[in-house]
Amino acid sequence: MIIIGVENMHKYCFVFALGYLTVCQITRVYIFDYGQYSADFSGPMMIITQKITSLAYEIHDGMFRKDEELTPSQRGLAVRRMPSLLEYLSYNCNFMGILAGPLCSYKDYITFIEGRSYHMTQAGEHGEEEIQYEKTEPSPNIAVIQKLLVCGLSLLFHLTISKTLPVEYNIDEHFQATASWPAKVIYLYVSLLAARPKYYFAWTLADAINNAAGFGFRGYDKNGAARWDLISNLRIQQIEMSTSFKMFLDNWNIQTALWLKRVCYERTSLSPTIQTFILSAIWHGVYPGYYLTFLTGVVMTLAARAMRNNFRHHFIEPPQLKLLYDVITWIATQIAVSYTVVPFVLLSIKPSFMFYSSWYYSLHSAGILVLLLLPVKKTQRGKNIHENIQLSRSKKFDERENSLGQNSFSTTNNVCNQNQEIASRHSSLKQ
Numbered sequence: 486m487i488i489i490g491v492e493n494m495h496k497y498c499f500v501f502a503l504g505y506l507t508v509c510q511i512t513r514v515y516i517f518d519y520g521q522y523s524a525d526f527s528g529p530m531m532i533i534t535q536k537i538t539s540l541a542y543e544i545h546d547g548m549f550r551k552d553e554e555l556t557p558s559q560r561g562l563a564v565r566r567m568p569s570l571l572e573y574l575s576y577n578c579n580f581m582g583i584l585a586g587p588l589c590s591y592k593d594y595i596t597f598i599e600g601r602s603y604h605m606t607q608a609g610e611h612g613e614e615e616i617q618y619e620k621t622e623p624s625p626n627i628a629v630i631q632k633l634l635v636c637g638l639s640l641l642f643h644l645t646i647s648k649t650l651p652v653e654y655n656i657d658e659h660f661q662a663t664a665s666w667p668a669k670v671i672y673l674y675v676s677l678l679a680a681r682p683k684y685y686f687a688w689t690l691a692d693a694i695n696n697a698a699g700f701g702f703r704g705y706d707k708n709g710a711a712r713w714d715l716i717s718n719l720r721i722q723q724i725e726m727s728t729s730f731k732m733f734l735d736n737w738n739i740q741t742a743l744w745l746k747r748v749c750y751e752r753t754s755l756s757p758t759i760q761t762f763i764l765s766a767i768w769h770g771v772y773p774g775y776y777l778t779f780l781t782g783v784v785m786t787l788a789a790r791a792m793r794n795n796f797r798h799h800f801i802e803p804p805q806l807k808l809l810y811d812v813i814t815w816i817a818t819q820i821a822v823s824y825t826v827v828p829f830v831l832l833s834i835k836p837s838f839m840f841y842s843s844w845y846y847s848l849h850s851a852g853i854l855v856l857l858l859l860p861v862k863k864t865q866r867g868k869n870i871h872e873n874i875q876l877s878r879s880k881k882f883d884e885r886e887n888s889l890g891q892n893s894f895s896t897t898n899n900v901c902n903q904n905q906e907i908a909s910r911h912s913s914l915k916q
Contacts, residue, residue, distance in 0.1 A: 498541035628713035774828035788852035
């Protein structure tokens with residue numbers, strides 16, 4: 486970071502950190518323990534990779550790019566000076582997040598370390614900070630206790646029910662031969678539902694650890710209650726009640742989704758959705774199942790977006806019709822998510838293809854068909870990029886016009902001054 490400089494450090498840090506992580510993932514998977522979940526060095530390295538790349542982009546935004554080129558979120562996270570070695574190591578290796586994260590921005594972490602996190606700081610409409618000072622230092626005890634209760638229930642669910650509903654049973658030959666289609670669909674949903682509590686346990690515990698140390702305070706809600714969800718990684722209720730693929734992704738592994746958005750989605754113009762899913766697969770590891778899941782996720786996300794843009798506005802009113810729409814989209818979303826993530830759990834390529842072939846690749850075909858038949862509307866992101874380009878062009882044009890105007894104005898002033906001098910000399914001669 487120091488040698489390369491702020492202009493290109495984000496690119497070098499991104500390639501180096503992600504490349505080194507990939508080498509370690511290959512070593513772990515194909516040399517040590519293929520197909521085994523183990524608490525080893527790769528987990529902390531995944532979190533540190535996020536932190537290294539995030540900080541490099543934030544420094545690049547704060548010390549090289551102009552403010553008008555940044556989005557409001559980039560402007561709010563931009564780092565305006567190089568951190569010291571102690572600050573850098575503290576951010577990457579602090580005890581609160583070294584094992585399971587979650588990711589936090591450098592500015593949020595330094596604000597916490599310097600004792601300024603209990604000031605209610607919120608970004609204004611134009612990205613500027615509006616600071617209000619709170620009256621008393623809030624206690625995280627209630628938030629920590631609530632999250633530990635969630636951890637306990639998640640762990641209990643995982644150790645009891647999850648063991649009786651293995652995802653691998655979806656590709657059992659006897660089950661495939663004898664089960665009806667409704668039974669296959671229901672078991673697919675229930676088995677993937679049972680696979681989620683271990684993630685709920687790990688991420689909620691990580692969040693509780695940060696809160697117990699005093700980190701994660703976001704401010705106060707409208708009722709004056711303290712909010713300890715600054716770095717929360719999931720929202721369980723929204724996940725289980727998701728009525729769209731996007732809603733599920735927005736509430737699952739939230740900090741990783743924000744990292745993908747900040748370092749990839751917002752910064753690329755060519756197929757940002759596809760590039761983001763590929764980056765997510767590379768970051769997760771080298772199992773073939775990850776790539777199958779995220780490539781399937783691209784199709785599902787684009788198809789779900791097309792469906793929502795073309796049909797949702799027809800079902801807003803009356804409330805009964807919207808309720809029916811929500812029920813149907815909830816069922817479709819839960820089946821689509823479960824179908825998509827099966828290879829993520831199975832890991833290997835052979836069982837993953839066995840599962841998809843047993844479903845005749847039906848949702849793949851349906852998603853591709855939707856993309857071919859339905860018109861895809863321009864996303865808000867594409868509109869914003871186009872507007873920003875037009876705005877920057879108009880600003881440049883205005884600057885040129887102003888410079889030209891100033892030159893002509895100064896020239897006119899010089900001519901006027903010369904005329905005034907001649908006229909004054911002429912009048913004095915007359916006198």
